[in-house]
Amino acid sequence: xxxxxxxxxxxxxxxxxxxxxxxxxxxxxxxxxxxxxxxxxxxxxxxxxxxxxxxxxxxxxxxxxxxxxxxxxxxxxxxxxxxxxxxxxxxxxxxxxxxxxxxxxxxxxxxxxxxxxxxxxxxxxxxxxxxxxxxxxxxxxxxxxxxxxxxxxxxxxxxxxxxxxxxxxxxxxxxxxxxxxxxxxxxxxxxxxxxxxxxxxxxxxxxxxxxxxxxxxxxxxxxxxxxxxxxxxxxxxxxxxxxxxxxxxxxxxxxxxxxxxxxxxxxxxxxxxxxxxxxxxxxxxxxxxxxxxxxxxxxxxxxxxxxxxxxxxxxxxxxxxxxxxxxxxxxxxxxxxxxxxxxxxxxxxxx
Numbered sequence: 001x002x003x004x005x006x007x008x009x010x011x012x013x014x015x016x017x018x019x020x021x022x023x024x025x026x027x028x029x030x031x032x033x034x035x036x037x038x039x040x041x042x043x044x045x046x047x048x049x050x051x052x053x054x055x056x057x058x059x060x061x062x063x064x065x066x067x068x069x070x071x072x073x074x075x076x077x078x079x080x081x082x083x084x085x086x087x088x089x090x091x092x093x094x095x096x097x098x099x100x101x102x103x104x105x106x107x108x109x110x111x112x113x114x115x116x117x118x119x120x121x122x123x124x125x126x127x128x129x130x131x132x133x134x135x136x137x138x139x140x141x142x143x144x145x146x147x148x149x150x151x152x153x154x155x156x157x158x159x160x161x162x163x164x165x166x167x168x169x170x171x172x173x174x175x176x177x178x179x180x181x182x183x184x185x186x187x188x189x190x191x192x193x194x195x196x197x198x199x200x201x202x203x204x205x206x207x208x209x210x211x212x213x214x215x216x217x218x219x220x221x222x223x224x225x226x227x228x229x230x231x232x233x234x235x236x237x238x239x240x241x242x243x244x245x246x247x248x249x250x251x252x253x254x255x256x257x258x259x260x261x262x263x264x265x266x267x268x269x270x271x272x273x274x275x276x277x278x279x280x281x282x283x284x285x286x287x288x289x290x291x292x293x294x295x296x297x298x299x300x301x302x303x304x305x306x307x308x309x310x311x312x313x314x315x316x317x318x319x320x321x322x323x324x325x326x327x328x329x330x331x332x333x334x335x336x337x338x339x340x341x342x343x344x345x346x347x348x349x350x351x
Contacts, residue, residue, distance in 0.1 A: 001045035001306055004287050006077065007182040007209030009155045011124065013048040013077050015281060015306045017211055019292035020049060023063045024056030027235060027294040035067040037299050044303050048077045050185070050211065050290050051118075052129055053110060054084030058117050065119035073120055079211075080118065081159055081185075082110045083129035102128055102135040104143035111147055126153040127185060131161050133338050137169050138176055145179040157183030157209070160335040163198035170206050181208065187334050188212035188289070190261060190279050190318055191220055191254050194327035200285040212280050215289040217332060218243055220258050221276035227259040242331045250329030257328060260321045268314050277305035279318060 003012040018041045021027070023034035038049070049068075051060045061080060068076060083102060088095035098105060114123065126147065128140060144156040158166065158181045166184060173180035184203050186195050192214070203210050216222055218240070224232045231237070237244040246252055258272075265275040280289040293299035310318075327333065339345045 003047075005209070006048075006125070006155075006287055007157075008207045009125075009182050009209070011077050011155070013209075013288050014046045015288050016046055016277075016303070017048040017050050017079075017288040017290045018046050019213065019290040020051035020060045020064050021055045021292050022294040023051075024059035026056050026060075026239070031063050031066060033296075034063045037293060037296055038064065038067040039072075040296060040299060041303075042072060042076070047075060048079070048288055050079040050081075050125075052081035052084070052127075053086060053114050053117075054081075054129065057086060057089065058113070061114055061117035065117055069119055077124045078118065078120065079125035079127060080114050080123055081127040081129040082107060082114070083132065086110070086113075102132040102140045104139055107140070107143040108147070111152055115152065122151060123153045125155050125157055125183060127157045127159045127183070128161075128181075129159050130335055131158075131165050137165070138172050138178070141169065141173055141176070141178040141180070148179050155182050157181045157185065157211075159185035159213075160187065160333075161199075162335075162337060163195075163202045166199065166202050166206075166208075180206075183209040183211055183287075185211045185213055185290070187214050187332060188280055188283075188286070189215050189217040189221060189332075190276055190322050191217040191257060191329075192327045192332045193322060193325055194333070196283075197325040200283065204285045209287040210283075210285050211287055212289045213292075213334075214332070215277050215280040215291070216273065217254070217258075217276070220254050221261065221272055223262055223265075223272040225255055225258045226262060227255060231255075240331075243329070248329070248331075250331065253328045257322050261318070264314065264317050264321070268311075270308060271301065273301050274305045274308045275310070275314075275318075277302060278308035278310050279315070281306065281308075282310055282315065 001014045004015055006013045028034050051064050085095050085100040087099045147153045169181050188195055262272045265272040291302045
């Protein structure tokens, strides 16, 4: 595979990043089979792996660490993330409020846990998994800068940050003499194009690497979602039912678009999987989309997408199906800004 610069870090990565979210109880629970998928990806030329502490409550990191043991660690740009609660399962309330978040207290503790699980002395890219209103971004940047100077991490970035918070973080880093976010990991696919309007131009302005998650829109662009057919069952749909409930208008629009895109892919002589990933790769701001296979078969169907170049005619047809800058369902954004989630932040109080 060709290699692309990861922002301005000087690190060179493959145009596809192997996402490890589906390794562990969330997807493939067998460690040996997960390791086989990782090794196959490395043998195919992928040198970039992304995971997170919260994926299967740390088990994904453990699987990646086991797979890279024995001499393969040095050949990989290894990325992980922090923010989510580590003492309760995903979607459950409760737990210690200090075992999560973007505070210095949690960052300096959790990086040690990730290093242990990953069986490594350093993390190439350490990312804030989500913004947090309760923590000043200066606090977060300061802690990450210290970890970088200590050699525990090589670079740091953000994930699912809106454009305005991305700009704020850049300004704070400059004013305070701190390290800055050098990458952003947003949701981006043919069905989730909102970041084209603001975030992607911002990342280009600041020379940030962009590592989009869910280029297949959570499976909607796998070719399995077609009009007139039952919605496929999956672990992802059980964890995030709002993204797959066809009674919601946004999901119905996704189904119609996915069907039209499948027809377009057939006419273009390629799979919908290749069409979807190649679309994300075609944006000049994008470094490497994250593919997240659960099985070896899924990995094999996605690997060839790095070699696909979409013609102008095909890209124009995609724009007709889902216009630039349009996200069909807000549920796919991965983060709802507080101003939208809390009605009292957008309603003037009256006596």
